[in-house]
Amino acid sequence: MAGKLKRLLIGRPMKSTQLEDEKLGKLKALAILSSDALSSVAYGTEQILLVLMAAGFAALWYSIPISIAVLGLLVILIVSYRQTIFAYPGGGGAYIVAKDNLGLSPSLIAGGSLLVDYILTVAVSSSAGTDAIISAFPALHDYRVVIALLMILLLTIMNLRGVTESASVLAIPIYLFVISIYVLIFSGVINFILGGAHSAAPEFGRAVSNVSLFLLLKAFSSGCSALTGVEAVSNAIPNFKKPAEKNAAATLVMMGTLLAGMFIGISLLAYWYGIRPELKETVVSQIAESTFGRGILYYFIQGITAIILILAANTAYSAFPLLAFMLAKDKYMPHAFMVRGDRLGFSNGIIFLSILSAVLVVIFQGNTGNLIPLYAVGVFIPFTLSQLGMMIRWIKLKPSGWVIKLTINTVGMLTTLSITLIFIFTKFTQIWFIFIFLPIVVYVFIRIKQHYVNTADQLRIDLFHDKPNPKGNTVIIPVAGVTRVVLNTVSYAKTLSDNVVAVYVGFDDESVRKIEQRWNEWNPGVRLIILKSRYRSIMGPLRKFIDTVEWKKAESDHITILIPQFITKHWWQNLLHNQSSFMIRAYLLNRKDVVVATVPFHMDK
């Protein structure tokens, strides 16, 4: 039943040899990897306006220079990351670059903050997608958390089905989104030129008295949330078709160009239309409404924005499991993240990501504005570490043209470092706990590694000296009566060892007398030992008995507990029998150095 449902949702298992087929071409890669970056236009401009509104409507014109600064930053990041892609064709995420050039702790910080960030990507994108839906249908406002969680569920199922299939599903809406945003921008610009704008824009360039440097920096750092997702391409190079690095670099540039145009277009229109950020309607929704009215085009743009935001979360679904795989390979995360599921995806990473992001959505009640600062700072920490790593690399290796490359990455590093500092300076109250959480994550990574190293030490054997060394074997059979199950177990025990004892735990004299008599009559060639239990507990006396045997024998012999167990034909019949055998096994397994075996006797009816 559960198996059939799984098959229906996830699909048939795939062979390991089908793995190569799952690589991505440029256009599909653009679809699957760029949705995070491109979808940022749905909330980037709005984050800037929200901060500026604190100084009043007149201050909103600052959004234009700030947007241009953000674009400048985008150019720096793309040029820097292009270098990373060619330097690390095997996958150049911040974790790899930092590990290669900066050493252990920085790489773990980068890895940890990226993992946290992918979780936030899913939480932010599903929340922002919900915002787009609610802007169009305000009646759904009370169901925002449920809507966001349904999106996460959908993504989980899609990703468990496998990479290529989900990419095919995603390619169309992403292109539709890009086209419709550009249509919106062009229509909006024409509309503006023809004088169709409804409200007056704030006067450009006019100084506003209560706009401080702090406020401008805060607005700029908020705008940087539009750049999240740029790193996705460089992490995913091994997923590309060959030549992987060229395809990846081309994808990165395409993505940057599309993003730049959309972001500046939305910012310009928001300014021209004099749009104020609202609690219940997004900026993009207001622009679309002003341009097209609440007609088919408006609803189409809201719908496609929601879809693209859902799909932005999908970026994290390819990045997170891959990074978790790399960390698991280096033994900083559990082995389970290295296992490929039925459909060749890293199922455990996918499921882990879904659960944690769903928890975040519930905690933050789907509030996009509160999630974004955490999200952005989580991105800029690995950005900075990655650039720093590249700088060290150029200095060490000194390839041809290394001075230019070093300059590019130095500029990049200084920029992203400054932005990280601006975040800490302007939004400390919203992001402080990431600085507590990250060290904990790094500590856990190190403890996990330690455990794996310890385990390997303890399990390692010397192939030439450590040989099997058979000893004797004392077999103990707990019995509850003289039955066919016991007969079955005693027969089996006699094939294992000549040293077999049966043990009976009696609660009263009557039952003890009865079993002693029957056992002697039967005379199976095995001694029966009687233990009395005044507290009606089987485990207590049995444990003491095993302790005694162990104390006497352990030097020379193994100790084996054989548990006679009859297996009922129907599961409900188990309710009618004591589960002592199960309890004995569970109890002994964790406490004793004895071998516990269950000897089954299957019932016919």
Added chain:
Amino acid sequence: MAGKLKRLLIGRPMKSTQLEDEKLGKLKALAILSSDALSSVAYGTEQILLVLMAAGFAALWYSIPISIAVLGLLVILIVSYRQTIFAYPGGGGAYIVAKDNLGLSPSLIAGGSLLVDYILTVAVSSSAGTDAIISAFPALHDYRVVIALLMILLLTIMNLRGVTESASVLAIPIYLFVISIYVLIFSGVINFILGGAHSAAPEFGRAVSNVSLFLLLKAFSSGCSALTGVEAVSNAIPNFKKPAEKNAAATLVMMGTLLAGMFIGISLLAYWYGIRPELKETVVSQIAESTFGRGILYYFIQGITAIILILAANTAYSAFPLLAFMLAKDKYMPHAFMVRGDRLGFSNGIIFLSILSAVLVVIFQGNTGNLIPLYAVGVFIPFTLSQLGMMIRWIKLKPSGWVIKLTINTVGMLTTLSITLIFIFTKFTQIWFIFIFLPIVVYVFIRIKQHYVNTADQLRIDLFHDKPNPKGNTVIIPVAGVTRVVLNTVSYAKTLSDNVVAVYVGFDDESVRKIEQRWNEWNPGVRLIILKSRYRSIMGPLRKFIDTVEWKKAESDHITILIPQFITKHWWQNLLHNQSSFMIRAYLLNRKDVVVATVPFHMDK
């Protein structure tokens, strides 16, 4: 942690030899067994008035003759049950009497309906107790289900602690309840004589046009709910101190006398005061308010009524586990109901009762009125069967004075049978499903018995011919590498058999090549068999391999699977390792006739 909490709530385990100490004296027995019957006065009169109100206020005077009829029935029941107590000093519940005299099906019907009824006792009493609290504090109305469930939880804990201790707790409030109800009645009567009654009573004896025979019978059957609980004493005779039957009979008569006085007193006052049944305030609450006003005495009566109703539920906690024990002893219920817990009570019966009654409270949303008809019909079915059984007994055994005894029981049987028929006639819509549910319960009883008989047949051996018959043993070790855990398991395997093979399931050529090389270098004297898995599943190939071995060997050999398992030092470390060994064991145990043993290797750090 869980163990400590259990110890705190339930108390230290007790020795089996402490059992005799737990017997009840007359006064304690009255406290623990009569609360069900005595507490019925909290709702008995009200149930009569509720029915009569359908014909208007003027019809309420009929409550007096109806109450007298109910008293007459009480006398019949007590006289009948006194006979049962002396005839069955070992415990004369309807199940025992019916089994002894009427045969299988009637006894199972009696047993089943009593079990259902005890569950209803808990549900009704906790709901009615909640009514008393809510009459005093109407603000709590919305929390009625929660309050009722908390009562059930409290009772569960008390009863898991053991019989005597709970009886000591209970004795005081029960006597306080009896005293305060009598104080209420005397004060009320004096108040009435002095002319302090507020409203006019309906005129006594005046025919009311729309009072039909049907309505009177319905009111009478509703009033019979005051008699529930009378059978508790005869079921619990083995719990009494010696001489058990004399003490039990005396307790029964004491109980009947107290009940009669209280019931008729409340009915009279309700009539004299012209009280109408209300949805949000009980009749007893109205009488107490009219007599004392809302002062300390009023709140004391409401409080003690609530407590007595909670304790009424406690009656079921001594009766249900005992009846379940008897049914389990006859193999109609699972053995688990025969096991005494740490404190010598039948813990499983106690917990089972709590869960089912809590479910009823939730389903009926704590509505006393809807639960009572089910409750009452569930009592009168075993009443009737028990009387019928006694009739047959007298006719068969013919002891001295048997004609009088037969007459008494015949009158009793005819009366209770009539009342059962009246129930079916007047309240069919409320009770029909008990007639569907009871046959199901009886069917389950019979199926359980069948299963135990089948099991015993299959497990029975001939002590002289069925002797242990050792065969060969093929040992299979699934391995994941060449490690100390595997060394440990191979060493052990060699003590069991000369026929040992190791099996490795490989997902790719690289890992297969590596293990083959290491295994050959190691050369432990055990052959390694390689299985390939294209779908990255261990279980599939392993199962096929075992099938093959079984097919070749099963005739001559046992098959043993030895699972190498390392036991981590801390539980969380398990998260870092595959749980394949656990899965292999779970999978094979239910499907294969092979012995599955876990060979543990305990880690030091």
